[in-house]
Amino acid sequence: MKQSHIRNFCIIAHIDHGKSTLADRLIQVTGAVAARDMTEQHLDTMDLERERGITIKAQAIRLAYTAKDGQAYELNLIDTPGHVDFSYEVSRSLQACEGALLLVDATQGIQAQTLANIYLALEHNLTIIPIVNKVDMIAANPEGTAQEIIQAFGFKREEILTASGKTGAGVPEILEEIIARVGPPTGDAGAPLRALIFDSKYDPYKGVMAYVRVQDGAVRESDKVRLMGTGVDADVLEVGYFTPELRKAESLGVGQVGYVATGLKNVRDCRVGDTVTLSARQASAALAGYKPLKPMVFTGLYPVDGESYPALREALEKLQLNDAALQFEPESSAALGFGFRAGFLGLLHMDVVQERLEREFGMNLIATAPSVSYIVELTDGKEVTVDNPSKMPDPQKIGETREPWVNITVITPAKFIGPIMELVTGRRGVYVKMEYLQSTTRPEDGKTPGQNARVLLEYNIPLAEILVDFHDQLKSRTQGYASMDYALAGHQAGDLVKLDVLVNHEPVDALSLVLHRSNAQRQGRELASRLKALIPRQMFEVPIQAAIGGKIIARETIPAMRKDVLAKCYGGDITRKRKLLEKQAEGKKRMKRIGSVEVPQEAFMAVLRLDRD
Amino acid sequence: MPLAHPKPSRTWPWAPGTERGIGLYVHIPFCETKCPYCDFNTYSGIEALIPTYMAALRAETARWGDLLGHPRVRTVFFGGGTPSYVPGAEMTAIIAAYQSAFDVMQDAEVTLEANPGDVTVEKLATWLKAGVNRLSMGVQSFDDALLKMLGRRHTAQQAEIAYGMAREAGFTNMSLDLMFGLPEQTLAQWQESVERVVSLGSEHLSLYGLQLEHGTPLEAAVRTGRLPEPDQDLAADMYQFAVERLAAAGYLGYEISNWAKPGLESRHNLMYWRCESYLGLGPGAHSSMFGVRFADIKSPRGYVAAVRGMAGARPESGPPLTGRDIVFEMKAHGPVDFIEETTEPMARAEFLMMGLRLAEGIQESDFRTRFGAGLNESFAGVISGLTDDGLLKSDQQGIRLTPRGRLLGNEAFRRFVEAAEAAPPTDARI
Ligand SMILES: Nc1nc2c(ncn2[C@@H]2O[C@H](COP(=O)(O)OP(=O)(O)OP(=O)(O)O)[C@@H](O)[C@H]2O)c(=O)[nH]1
Ligand code: SF4
Numbered sequence A: 001m002k003q004s005h006i007r008n009f010c011i012i013a014h015i016d017h018g019k020s021t022l023a024d025r026l027i028q029v030t031g032a033v034a035a036r037d038m039t040e041q042h043l044d045t046m047d048l049e050r051e052r053g054i055t056i057k058a059q060a061i062r063l064a065y066t067a068k069d070g071q072a073y074e075l076n077l078i079d080t081p082g083h084v085d086f087s088y089e090v091s092r093s094l095q096a097c098e099g100a101l102l103l104v105d106a107t108q109g110i111q112a113q114t115l116a117n118i119y120l121a122l123e124h125n126l127t128i129i130p131i132v133n134k135v136d137m138i139a140a141n142p143e144g145t146a147q148e149i150i151q152a153f154g155f156k157r158e159e160i161l162t163a164s165g166k167t168g169a170g171v172p173e174i175l176e177e178i179i180a181r182v183g184p185p186t187g188d189a190g191a192p193l194r195a196l197i198f199d200s201k202y203d204p205y206k207g208v209m210a211y212v213r214v215q216d217g218a219v220r221e222s223d224k225v226r227l228m229g230t231g232v233d234a235d236v237l238e239v240g241y242f243t244p245e246l247r248k249a250e251s252l253g254v255g256q257v258g259y260v261a262t263g264l265k266n267v268r269d270c271r272v273g274d275t276v277t278l279s280a281r282q283a284s285a286a287l288a289g290y291k292p293l294k295p296m297v298f299t300g301l302y303p304v305d306g307e308s309y310p311a312l313r314e315a316l317e318k319l320q321l322n323d324a325a326l327q328f329e330p331e332s333s334a335a336l337g338f339g340f341r342a343g344f345l346g347l348l349h350m351d352v353v354q355e356r357l358e359r360e361f362g363m364n365l366i367a368t369a370p371s372v373s374y375i376v377e378l379t380d381g382k383e384v385t386v387d388n389p390s391k392m393p394d395p396q397k398i399g400e401t402r403e404p405w406v407n408i409t410v411i412t413p414a415k416f417i418g419p420i421m422e423l424v425t426g427r428r429g430v431y432v433k434m435e436y437l438q439s440t441t442r443p444e445d446g447k448t449p450g451q452n453a454r455v456l457l458e459y460n461i462p463l464a465e466i467l468v469d470f471h472d473q474l475k476s477r478t479q480g481y482a483s484m485d486y487a488l489a490g491h492q493a494g495d496l497v498k499l500d501v502l503v504n505h506e507p508v509d510a511l512s513l514v515l516h517r518s519n520a521q522r523q524g525r526e527l528a529s530r531l532k533a534l535i536p537r538q539m540f541e542v543p544i545q546a547a548i549g550g551k552i553i554a555r556e557t558i559p560a561m562r563k564d565v566l567a568k569c570y571g572g573d574i575t576r577k578r579k580l581l582e583k584q585a586e587g588k589k590r591m592k593r594i595g596s597v598e599v600p601q602e603a604f605m606a607v608l609r610l611d612r613d
Numbered sequence B: 001m002p003l004a005h006p007k008p009s010r011t012w013p014w015a016p017g018t019e020r021g022i023g024l025y026v027h028i029p030f031c032e033t034k035c036p037y038c039d040f041n042t043y044s045g046i047e048a049l050i051p052t053y054m055a056a057l058r059a060e061t062a063r064w065g066d067l068l069g070h071p072r073v074r075t076v077f078f079g080g081g082t083p084s085y086v087p088g089a090e091m092t093a094i095i096a097a098y099q100s101a102f103d104v105m106q107d108a109e110v111t112l113e114a115n116p117g118d119v120t121v122e123k124l125a126t127w128l129k130a131g132v133n134r135l136s137m138g139v140q141s142f143d144d145a146l147l148k149m150l151g152r153r154h155t156a157q158q159a160e161i162a163y164g165m166a167r168e169a170g171f172t173n174m175s176l177d178l179m180f181g182l183p184e185q186t187l188a189q190w191q192e193s194v195e196r197v198v199s200l201g202s203e204h205l206s207l208y209g210l211q212l213e214h215g216t217p218l219e220a221a222v223r224t225g226r227l228p229e230p231d232q233d234l235a236a237d238m239y240q241f242a243v244e245r246l247a248a249a250g251y252l253g254y255e256i257s258n259w260a261k262p263g264l265e266s267r268h269n270l271m272y273w274r275c276e277s278y279l280g281l282g283p284g285a286h287s288s289m290f291g292v293r294f295a296d297i298k299s300p301r302g303y304v305a306a307v308r309g310m311a312g313a314r315p316e317s318g319p320p321l322t323g324r325d326i327v328f329e330m331k332a333h334g335p336v337d338f339i340e341e342t343t344e345p346m347a348r349a350e351f352l353m354m355g356l357r358l359a360e361g362i363q364e365s366d367f368r369t370r371f372g373a374g375l376n377e378s379f380a381g382v383i384s385g386l387t388d389d390g391l392l393k394s395d396q397q398g399i400r401l402t403p404r405g406r407l408l409g410n411e412a413f414r415r416f417v418e419a420a421e422a423a424p425p426t427d428a429r430i
């Protein structure tokens, strides 16, 4: 394909604004997938995506399109996820494109991720085509939405398209506008190969599969390539493109998006963000990679069965190939054994990683309560970073503990400002500013903004305060109308304490939490009462305590078990009785031990899980 | 579990045989109606099978008598099911059958389980005449609402009348069963039931804590919330009440669930708890002798067929079979369906878990006789752990559960079973 006839673009939007559905129509109109093979949200290829109805991974597909000018074009489309936790997928996709379709749901207008994603696209200098989507819906307000886009981002009315991913209305126009407005890739076909790895995956036969966009030169089967960052050489077993399944091709040239099968077995040799060049004819400089990521949330991941620790390491390494936002390092816990401290971009990301580890790698996991990363200034002036609450230094040695704060943007109809304010300030948040999205007068009354006028609110708030259930609260207090986005905004000192949980006077490291002193009492009580409900009664009375630096702030007692005995001897069937006892003894062996207290694995997991709900 | 290799590589040296006299268990798998808590191998609605079944039972009895060389029998127990449900003449016939097949001791204890709803003057007289000398009645409760929930087909008053009739007929050794820890059962209801059995003056009492067995309608009712889950602390209170009340009334709590006037313990059940030899006759009936535990096929129809097959396959003439070969013969050509070799670790585990149910516990000397080593040599850790937890008492004589340990017996049994099976066999005896 001639370079001038290639168009690379992605679809970006707030969550659920119809990206994957619109991609379906683009696929259909161009005939890239046979009608009988077509499914809804065809690019959501993971089971997890289909079950949850959301896109988790960016997915590329190549489309062939003959435009009205009679010429054949190659379109490389990348569908991206809308949820904040996966915005790293969006930013990497943007780097492989020259253009972006920005969808705005005509029933909802601009939402928080609309803003976040358009800013990302602008940072990458992409041509943006704004599209008002879902115009088929009765509640759609295409004109109002278009006005909002004009006012918020400065587009001209004639630049804004309208479409329905459901009916396919407006889709032919979109294709034409892509050809007209998005420029062809600008690389140099004669220069040495430079291809940016934007994603990867492990294949048991073909080794590491690097998903690339070629910037300069070309790559073909049996080329010897070098990964510039790691300095590793590899033989190209195969190249190809996405349909969205992998389809073998002869070569990938300038601007093209596809995959390179490297045959590499060591997953650490190939990094997302690295540049592929030819071993024989190396490029002088690598492409700019990706900004290093800062995980927001951390959790301990432990195999339920201690022997699976090496398997978990391997699973994490392989998954990391396909999830560039995942970070991890080994740690150990007295209660849980050997495991990993893993960092994520949010709770949904954490959830998805756990599920993928379980489904795709057959792991059986225990996860500790999510924590943020604290900076602790010790009394001797040193600074340490703590992302595992049980590793918090002694209170006497701590000068100051700083926690991460985030800047949150909330978009909401004006009538909900009060409830949102209440929610945020109740969680130590601080008001920054408020702006109306539309002009300050409404056409209807020509005066002050109405109750339905939409505003953008900005606050600063400790990250820990929005981790658990903040988003749900926001939705329920605004009847589902508000949306939010957040970005890290540095660390600030706070009155933070470590809450320890003691079972029968033994601290349980996996249950320690760091929290603001004002929340400690409530959380301590809650944890103690949950543990009481979940730990089965023992031969002896078991006190459960929540403590801050040795001071008990909450206490519960599990009374000793009184009755556990088989009643009737069924005829002379002693075998059955013995087997029952053997089975129970076997079950006890598999229990976790906290000192002399036996806790069934499931109960332990339930405590940890509850912590997140 | 069928056995792959009939001969174990290593045999436990001390396996009880039939020399000391065995216990005989006779299974009657018929009930007029099936109680919703019961997972025993018993059926209602197959009454048509009774005559055929009873004939098969007599045939099996005769066959065992022949193969075992007509050994001595110390106790007989008719259980079920409901032995009182089958016609009296059938009982007379089966009793005649085992009397000719075995050498039943003069003073043998012969128990029959009776449902209060079945008891008639005629039946009582027939049983007595045939040789039944102990009657065990499943009263379960003296509260009619609870009896209804338990699906019992008698009222409290009927039970008392049946009891009186049995006394009148001449039964001088009687046992009554009660159940506690039932859904909706209150402590007051339980106390009332205990008072009633005490005033009846039965020689023996069995008090069973309800176990919700998987697959029973009662278990399903509790699981789905139609009935409340019984509170285990309340059940413990009920048990505690009975312990004190029955002691005051002169009963000895000689086993976790059993009480008797001095000298009137159930001799048959003692054989189970002491791991002595017993032979079970009938579908699903379990036996233990020669170091193997075995059981007959569970289905009554399958049992009848298997016993019929036995007739056509008499072993060819030759030296008589001995020991466990007899059991394998009954597996090859008879109703035996399950055989488990008792290895020495298993035997130790069973000896401990059964013996600890008794108030007398495990005698140091008994244990040494069987296993060639003392209790403390093999189980010092478990004994001291359980003693620390207040579940066990040990001294020169042996070990036994404390009052608290009786209610938490499973914990003690589990630890002993685990340790018994982990410990190597006592080589001294091999
Ligand atoms: N009526 C109507 N419904 C639509 C349209 N486009 C999408 N939907 C529906 O909106 C929901 C979300 O659509 P998706 O295509 O999965 O949205 P998305 O933007 O890809 O979502 P994420 O990838 O999770 O951010 C689905 O239930 C679609 O059926 C449209 O044009 N009209
Ligand atoms: S009468 Fe006894 S054996 Fe028969 S069903 Fe009821 S409890 Fe079970």
Ligand SMILES: [Mg+2]
Pocket (backbone or CB within 6 Å): A019, A020, A021, A044, A054, A055, A079, A080, A081, A082
């Ligand atoms: Mg999607």
